[in-house]
Amino acid sequence: MSRVCQITGKKAQVGNKVSHANNKSKRRFEVNLLKKRFYVPSEEKWVTLKVSANGLKTINKIGIEEAMERGRKNGLIK
Structure with missing residues (x-):
């Protein structure tokens, strides 16, 4: 499975690593992903x-059930 948040859809971005001499080379900015278990009361x-x-902050704010519903609607959760 790819490194994509199942709630917000965040994924890696591409940018430049810039040295002291201002040389630029491509690099990836990875997402701060965590594998986390949640209890879903309705199921x-x-x-x-x-x-x-x-995504954790979003779940704390709107609740796990609403967050999973949004993730399913956006095709991030199967």
Whole structure:
């Protein structure tokens, strides 16, 4: 599975590594992903998701059920 947040859809970005001599070479800015288990009361089971730190904040704010519904709607959760 690719390194994409299942709640927010965040994925790696591409940019330049810049040396002291101002030489530029391509690099990737990876997402801060965590594998986290959540209990979903409506389904009465535990679900494991790959979420970014920002995705955790979203889950804390709107709740796991609403966050999973948005993830499914955006095609991030199967």
